[in-house]
Amino acid sequence: MIKFFRHIRRSLINQNKMKNYFKYAFGEVLLVVIGILIALAINNWNENRKAKNNEIVLLSKLQEENSLNMASIEDHLELRKEMPDAVESFIKLLESKNLESKSELTQEKLGNILRSAAYTFIQSNLVNYINTYNAKNSELSKELATLEFYQNDLHLSSTKGLDLKIKYVFEALNNDVDFSSLNIISYKTLESLRFKNNLVIIADIEYEISSMFIQTYNQMQKVDSLITQKLK
Numbered sequence: 001m002i003k004f005f006r007h008i009r010r011s012l013i014n015q016n017k018m019k020n021y022f023k024y025a026f027g028e029v030l031l032v033v034i035g036i037l038i039a040l041a042i043n044n045w046n047e048n049r050k051a052k053n054n055e056i057v058l059l060s061k062l063q064e065e066n067s068l069n070m071a072s073i074e075d076h077l078e079l080r081k082e083m084p085d086a087v088e089s090f091i092k093l094l095e096s097k098n099l100e101s102k103s104e105l106t107q108e109k110l111g112n113i114l115r116s117a118a119y120t121f122i123q124s125n126l127v128n129y130i131n132t133y134n135a136k137n138s139e140l141s142k143e144l145a146t147l148e149f150y151q152n153d154l155h156l157s158s159t160k161g162l163d164l165k166i167k168y169v170f171e172a173l174n175n176d177v178d179f180s181s182l183n184i185i186s187y188k189t190l191e192s193l194r195f196k197n198n199l200v201i202i203a204d205i206e207y208e209i210s211s212m213f214i215q216t217y218n219q220m221q222k223v224d225s226l227i228t229q230k231l232k
Contacts (some may be wrong), residue, residue, distance in 0.1 A: 012045060038206040055133065055232065057213075058132070062129050063224060065124070066220055066224055069122060070217065070224070072119075073119060076117060079115055079211040080209065083209075084203060084206045084207045087108060087199060087206050088203055089112075090110065090112070091199050093105065093106060094190055094195075094196055095196070106190070110177070111182050113169070113199075114169065116165050118155070118158045118161075119151075119155055121156045123151065129141075129144060130144050130145055130148065140226045140227070140230060143219070146219060147216070147219045153212055153216075154213060154216045157196035157205065161208075162211050164198075164201065168202060169198075169199075172189055173190070176188065199217070
């Protein structure tokens, strides 16, 4: 009987030891899990902080890039507003009679339409931001994609316009006009139907360039405002 009770006592002691062991083991595992979760949370916080800092740096570069692009075309705002009408006005003048008697006016209007430029833009930070953060589908990402489209379209249109003006005006009048003084040597080309028709083509593309120019400039201003808000 005594042996029986001793056996029961040993069993109870062993059971208590096992319970204590499992409690200890569970506690150790729980501590490890909590430690891992804390480490992951800290790591995620660090990664988010780094990502935020990287975005702020890129936004600052992007704003500077955008400001440089705006400054590069601001001087042409009035030119782009005036150019389509200037070409139309020159076409009407060429249709008038006794053009040679209006030499000073012809020189003035010819000088007005000779002004031109092909617009190019710095886009490295713009493209970098779009490629990096486009998945966010944020308002800024959408507006930047629109700006990229406008800038590329304006570049193509203005390059085409400059090429046409060189071909249809400068080269066509090369033997008839002294471009250094705008002195008109001969009116033969100016009065030709072909020259006038080519000016109509130039007028059409000048309207296109001016429209895209205003859209692009306004979009750059909008993007600048959005970046400023995001950097606050």
